[in-house]
Amino acid sequence: MRAHRSPVVAAIAVAATLTAVAGCAEKSDGRSTGGKGTVEVTATDSECKVSAKEFPAGHVQFAVQNAGSKVTEVYVYAPGDRIVTERENIGPGTKAEITSEIKAGTYEIACKPGMKGDGIRQKVTATGKGATAKRNPKLDEAVSAYRKYAQEQADLTIPAAQKFADAVKAGDVEAAKRAYAVSRVGWERTEPVAESFGDIDPKVDTRADGLADGQKWTGWHKLEQSLWEKKKISGDDKKLADKLMADLKDWQKRVGKAVINPTTMANGAKELLDEVATGKVTGEEERYSHTDLIDFHANVEGAQKAYELLKPVAAKNDPALTKELDKQFKAILGQLDKHHDSKSADGFASYDTVGKGERKTLSDSVNALAEPLSKLAAAVAGNK
Incomplete structure (x- = not known):
C-alpha cells in the first residue's frame, strides 16, 4: 500500500535514505536529470509545473525536481485515473528521473505534496506512434x-x-x-x-x-x-x-x-x-x-x-x-x-x-x- 501512508513516517524514511534518493537523480557521468526530449516536472507545495504540455509518444523521460518543503509523489494518470507510472518519496530539494513507455493519448501529471489526496494536476498529451512498434x-x-x-x-x-x-x-x-x-x-x-x-x-x-x-x-x-x-x-x-x-x-x-x-x-x-x-x-x-x-x-x-x-x-x-x-x-x-x-x-x-x-x-x-x-x-x- 503506497498512496495512503502516514506523511510523518514517510518523511522519516526519506530522511534516512536521502543519499540514495539523490544518487538516483543524477546520471553516472555527473550530469543532472533533464535534456533534449525530457519532460521536466517541478513540484512545490502548491504547484506542479511541466516543461511541455505536449510531447512525442514512446519512451519518455520525466525529470522530477521537488522544490517544495514536503515529501512528494509524482504520478502519470491515463483517463479514469489508471496509473501509467509513478515515483514516490521524493524528498524536499531532491530529484528523480522516471523512464516510462507512453502511448499516444491524453494524460494527467499529478504532484502530491505530503503524498496525500488527488494531487495538483496538469493535463498533457502524447502524440504520434512512438517507438513501441520497434x-x-x-x-x-x-x-x-x-x-x-x-x-x-x-x-x-x-x-x-x-x-x-x-x-x-x-x-x-x-x-x-x-x-x-x-x-x-x-x-x-x-x-x-x-x-x-x-x-x-x-x-x-x-x-x-x-x-x-x-x-x-x-x-x-x-x-x-x-x-x-x-x-x-x-x-x-x-x-x-x-x-x-x-x-x-x-x-x-x-x-x-x-x-x-x-x-x-x-x-x-x-x-x-x-x-x-x-x-x-x-x-x-x-x-x-x-x-x-x-x-x-x-x-x-x-x-x-x-x-x-x-x-x-x-x-x-x-x-x-x-x-x-x-x-x-x-x-x-x-x-x-x-x-x-x-x-x-x-x-x-x-x-x-x-x-x-x-x-x-x-x-x-x-x-x-x-x-x-x-x-x-x-x-x-x-x-x-
Missing part, C-alpha cells in the same frame, strides 16, 4: 510472462484470503491470525499492478492514518487491528471479511486488463522497494501484527521476478547494472534469510523482535538495491 521481441516475451505471473499471484491469493475470511467469519481469532499474513503474499508480490487500477488498493490495503476524507476503513488492516489490538471479532468485522473477498475477486478479474509494458515492469520493481523502505522497514505496514518481514520478502520476490524477466535485454544494454543488481538481490535475500522462524505461521520472526541495529542493516540493504534498480527502466529502454 520493441525487442524479448521484451514482448517478458511482458507476456509477467502478465501470467501477475494473474497467477492473484489466483493464488483468493483461496489463501478465503481461508482468512472464513476464520474471521467463524469468530476464530487465532485461526484468523495464522492465516492473515499468508493471505497477503500474492498481493504484495504484484502490488503495483493492483494499484494501477486506482480504486482497489484503498479498499483492501489502507491503514487507519491513510484514509481519505469520508472514506470508510475496510480491508486487511482493519481486520488486523481487530485481531491483534482489540483481540476480538465483531459482527462488522465478519461483514468486512466478505467485502475483502469481493474486492479481491474484483482485482483478480481485472488483472488481465492492467497496462503492462517493459517500463511499467521496471518501475514497478522500484516501487516495490519503495514499499519496503517506507512501510516494512519502518514497521508501519503491519503495526498490529508485526508480520512485516513476510511482506518485505514478497515485495523483494516480486521485484526480482520483474527484473529477471527484463534481464536479457537490460544486460545487453547495461551489463554493469545487471551485475550490480544480481549482487544486491542476493544480498537482500540473504539478510531476510537470517530472520526466518520455522515456528511462525508465516515463516518469519515477528518484526517487533528485530532490533534497531538489524533494522538498520535491512534498511541499508534496501537502499543498496533501490539505487541501481531505479536505473532498470532506462536500461530496458536502451538508455544507460
Whole structure:
C-alpha cells in the first residue's frame, strides 16, 4: 500500500535514505536529470509545473525536481485515473528521473505534496506512434510472462484470503491470525499492478492514518487491528471479511486488463522497494501484527521476478547494472534469510523482535538495491 501512508513516517524514511534518493537523480557521468526530449516536472507545495504540455509518444523521460518543503509523489494518470507510472518519496530539494513507455493519448501529471489526496494536476498529451512498434521481441516475451505471473499471484491469493475470511467469519481469532499474513503474499508480490487500477488498493490495503476524507476503513488492516489490538471479532468485522473477498475477486478479474509494458515492469520493481523502505522497514505496514518481514520478502520476490524477466535485454544494454543488481538481490535475500522462524505461521520472526541495529542493516540493504534498480527502466529502454 503506497498512496495512503502516514506523511510523518514517510518523511522519516526519506530522511534516512536521502543519499540514495539523490544518487538516483543524477546520471553516472555527473550530469543532472533533464535534456533534449525530457519532460521536466517541478513540484512545490502548491504547484506542479511541466516543461511541455505536449510531447512525442514512446519512451519518455520525466525529470522530477521537488522544490517544495514536503515529501512528494509524482504520478502519470491515463483517463479514469489508471496509473501509467509513478515515483514516490521524493524528498524536499531532491530529484528523480522516471523512464516510462507512453502511448499516444491524453494524460494527467499529478504532484502530491505530503503524498496525500488527488494531487495538483496538469493535463498533457502524447502524440504520434512512438517507438513501441520497434520493441525487442524479448521484451514482448517478458511482458507476456509477467502478465501470467501477475494473474497467477492473484489466483493464488483468493483461496489463501478465503481461508482468512472464513476464520474471521467463524469468530476464530487465532485461526484468523495464522492465516492473515499468508493471505497477503500474492498481493504484495504484484502490488503495483493492483494499484494501477486506482480504486482497489484503498479498499483492501489502507491503514487507519491513510484514509481519505469520508472514506470508510475496510480491508486487511482493519481486520488486523481487530485481531491483534482489540483481540476480538465483531459482527462488522465478519461483514468486512466478505467485502475483502469481493474486492479481491474484483482485482483478480481485472488483472488481465492492467497496462503492462517493459517500463511499467521496471518501475514497478522500484516501487516495490519503495514499499519496503517506507512501510516494512519502518514497521508501519503491519503495526498490529508485526508480520512485516513476510511482506518485505514478497515485495523483494516480486521485484526480482520483474527484473529477471527484463534481464536479457537490460544486460545487453547495461551489463554493469545487471551485475550490480544480481549482487544486491542476493544480498537482500540473504539478510531476510537470517530472520526466518520455522515456528511462525508465516515463516518469519515477528518484526517487533528485530532490533534497531538489524533494522538498520535491512534498511541499508534496501537502499543498496533501490539505487541501481531505479536505473532498470532506462536500461530496458536502451538508455544507460
